[in-house]
Amino acid sequence: MKNIAIEFRDVVKTFTSEDGRKQTVLDKVSFSIPAGKTTVIAGGSGQGKSVTLKLVLGLMRVDAGRIFVDGRDITDISGAELESLRTRFGVLFQGAALFDSMTVFDNVALPLRERTKIPEEDIRKKVMETLRQLELSGHEEKYPAQLSGGMQKRAGLARALQLDPEIMLFDEPTTGLDPIMTRDIYHLFSRTQALVGYTSVIVSHDIPKVLNLADHVIILNHGAVDVFASPEEIQWSTKENIREFVKTTMGQIYQSHLVEK
Amino acid sequence: MQPNPIAKLGNTGLYILGDLGRMGLYLFRALRGVFRRPFRFMELIRQIHFIGAGSTAVIFFTALSTGMVLGLQGYYSLKKFGAEGMLGSAVSLTIIMELGPVLTALMVAGRAGSAMCAELGIMRISEQIDALECMAVDPFRYLISPKFLATLISVPLLTAIFDLVGIAGGYLVGVNFKGVNPGSFIDGMQTSITNHDIRLGFIKSVVFAMLVVWICTGRGYFVREIRGAGFGAESVSRVTTQAVVLSSISVLIFDYLLTAVLL
Numbered sequence: 474m475k476n477i478a479i480e481f482r483d484v485v486k487t488f489t490s491e492d493g494r495k496q497t498v499l500d501k502v503s504f505s506i507p508a509g510k511t512t513v514i515a516g517g518s519g520q521g522k523s524v525t526l527k528l529v530l531g532l533m534r535v536d537a538g539r540i541f542v543d544g545r546d547i548t549d550i551s552g553a554e555l556e557s558l559r560t561r562f563g564v565l566f567q568g569a570a571l572f573d574s575m576t577v578f579d580n581v582a583l584p585l586r587e588r589t590k591i592p593e594e595d596i597r598k599k600v601m602e603t604l605r606q607l608e609l610s611g612h613e614e615k616y617p618a619q620l621s622g623g624m625q626k627r628a629g630l631a632r633a634l635q636l637d638p639e640i641m642l643f644d645e646p647t648t649g650l651d652p653i654m655t656r657d658i659y660h661l662f663s664r665t666q667a668l669v670g671y672t673s674v675i676v677s678h679d680i681p682k683v684l685n686l687a688d689h690v691i692i693l694n695h696g697a698v699d700v701f702a703s704p705e706e707i708q709w710s711t712k713e714n715i716r717e718f719v720k721t722t723m724g725q726i727y728q729s730h731l732v733e734k
Numbered sequence: 735m736q737p738n739p740i741a742k743l744g745n746t747g748l749y750i751l752g753d754l755g756r757m758g759l760y761l762f763r764a765l766r767g768v769f770r771r772p773f774r775f776m777e778l779i780r781q782i783h784f785i786g787a788g789s790t791a792v793i794f795f796t797a798l799s800t801g802m803v804l805g806l807q808g809y810y811s812l813k814k815f816g817a818e819g820m821l822g823s824a825v826s827l828t829i830i831m832e833l834g835p836v837l838t839a840l841m842v843a844g845r846a847g848s849a850m851c852a853e854l855g856i857m858r859i860s861e862q863i864d865a866l867e868c869m870a871v872d873p874f875r876y877l878i879s880p881k882f883l884a885t886l887i888s889v890p891l892l893t894a895i896f897d898l899v900g901i902a903g904g905y906l907v908g909v910n911f912k913g914v915n916p917g918s919f920i921d922g923m924q925t926s927i928t929n930h931d932i933r934l935g936f937i938k939s940v941v942f943a944m945l946v947v948w949i950c951t952g953r954g955y956f957v958r959e960i961r962g963a964g965f966g967a968e969s970v971s972r973v974t975t976q977a978v979v980l981s982s983i984s985v986l987i988f989d990y991l992l993t994a995v996l997l
């Protein structure tokens with residue numbers, strides 16, 4: 474079982490609004506995310522992609538079902554265990570979630586300062602190197618409010634990459650970036666993954682580009698999931714909603730496959 | 735569907751119980767965080783600077799005006815009994831046992847408590863606290879416990895400043911403006927104030943500090959859980975108001991309780 478990093482088993486997540494209306498975001502969802510590979514989670518807006526990541530991180534609780542991280546059930550775990558589990562995650566939030574009263578440099582340095590005993594000058598070197606890779610050199614003394622949306626995203630990414638985590642969760646890493654920057658970030662992902670070998674989970678709307686990176690694809694749709702062992706498999710799906718998804722997101726090239734069939 | 739009143743009452747009861755439980759656990763984790771390593775010494779200094787040093791001007795003026803008014807008022811009342819010589823004792827006892835701790839706590843709640851509440855509330859709604867947790871950085875140790883410790887250190891010191899300045903204000907009015915004998919003012923003070931009175935004032939200031947920092951930071955931390963707070967910027971502003979009102983009221987209630995029990 475060591476080759477499965479994260480597993481969802483019959484997970485149900487329901488939100489109840491203040492007037493008592495219920496919305497089931499995940500309805501008995503099961504899937505697994507293999508270790509050391511890249512899994513892309515796709516799906517329309519509001520289908521529960523960010524919720525899925527928050528469940529993995531223990532920031533939200535499931536209503537039913539179980540979630541395993543490295544075989545460990547995190548739906549029934551103490552605070553201390555959760556904290557030690559989280560040391561193995563790196564996270565990029567959809568909204569970047571930078572600490573807005575700290576400079577970019579301090580933001581990126583925070584995990585190193587708080588969680589390692591690395592001396593300050595080595596921290597400085599490491600942080601500056603990551604910032605350079607993400608083309609943020611010269612902006613390290615700015616505050617998050619003084620950055621553009623895409624720069625905030627990259628600063629958040631720099632912060633997430635600092636501790637060389639085993640499992641990286643990216644919530645829309647390239648939203649708000651231009652196509653060249655997007656490509657560079659994806660290059661960075663595959664390079665660091667080859668280097669560090671982490672399990673990577675990428676939530677993205679950036680279909681088909683992100684599929685070049687994907688080993689596995691999970692598509693969320695109205696509380697249900699479809700799991701694909703490879704990006705190519707998506708094109709062969711006969712399910713109505715997946716065909717629709719392929720048609721609207723991947724465009725002509727991929728669609729031609731379907732027409733031929 | 736019209737919810738029936740009993741169900742509504744039950745709901746409110748459950749909410750209040752849940753809230754108390756949450757806040758109790760919060761207090762425990764915040765106090766435990768004080769002892770967790772690594773200790774953030776610079777953050778503690780920053781917070782003491784903000785909560786303590788930043789409040790001295792406000793405390794100074796509140797204390798001076800309170801002391802001066804007490805001087806006037808006390809002189810007026812005591813004169814009726816021909817007991818102006820008691821002014822030093824009256825002013826200093828009132829300030830050390832009552833007004834010093836209470837007014838200092840109220841001022842700190844208004845000035846620093848509201849700020850701490852808003853800061854944590856904003857960090858909560860913009861997912862900054864979630865981000866900390868995801869980096870396995872304990873938000874209590876990192877953010878909240880330094881605020882607790884700083885408040886617990888600052889408020890008793892501010893209370894001491896209040897006491898000194900307040901008594902000086904009373905002296906100024908009584909002796910310099912109203913012509914009370916300076917010797918009898920000081921003498922009355924020295925003979926009537928006991929260690930017990932000072933200890934009571936100190937205990938009050940520590941308890942009040944705890945109430946203020948607990949309620950103010952806790953409301954901000956739980957901004958999403960608080961019923962009727964709404965969302966976003968509005969929720970933070972409502973919760974901040976609530977925190978200041980709640981902590982002020984609890985200070986007043988505990989003032990009575992502590993006086994009744996310890997006097």
Ligand SMILES: Nc1ncnc2c1ncn2[C@@H]1O[C@H](COP(=O)(O)OP(=O)(O)OP(=O)(O)O)[C@@H](O)[C@H]1O
Pocket residue numbers: 488489498516517518519520521522523524525567
């Ligand atoms: N804290 C919450 N309370 C209530 N409902 C929520 C909460 N968080 C998310 N939801 C609901 O859950 C659904 C899924 O939200 P989620 O953020 O996971 O969407 P998403 O797939 O990430 O969308 P996007 O691509 O737009 O980011 C949405 O309908 C949202 O309204």
Ligand SMILES: [Mg+2]
Pocket residue numbers: 522523524567644
């Ligand atoms: Mg999302």
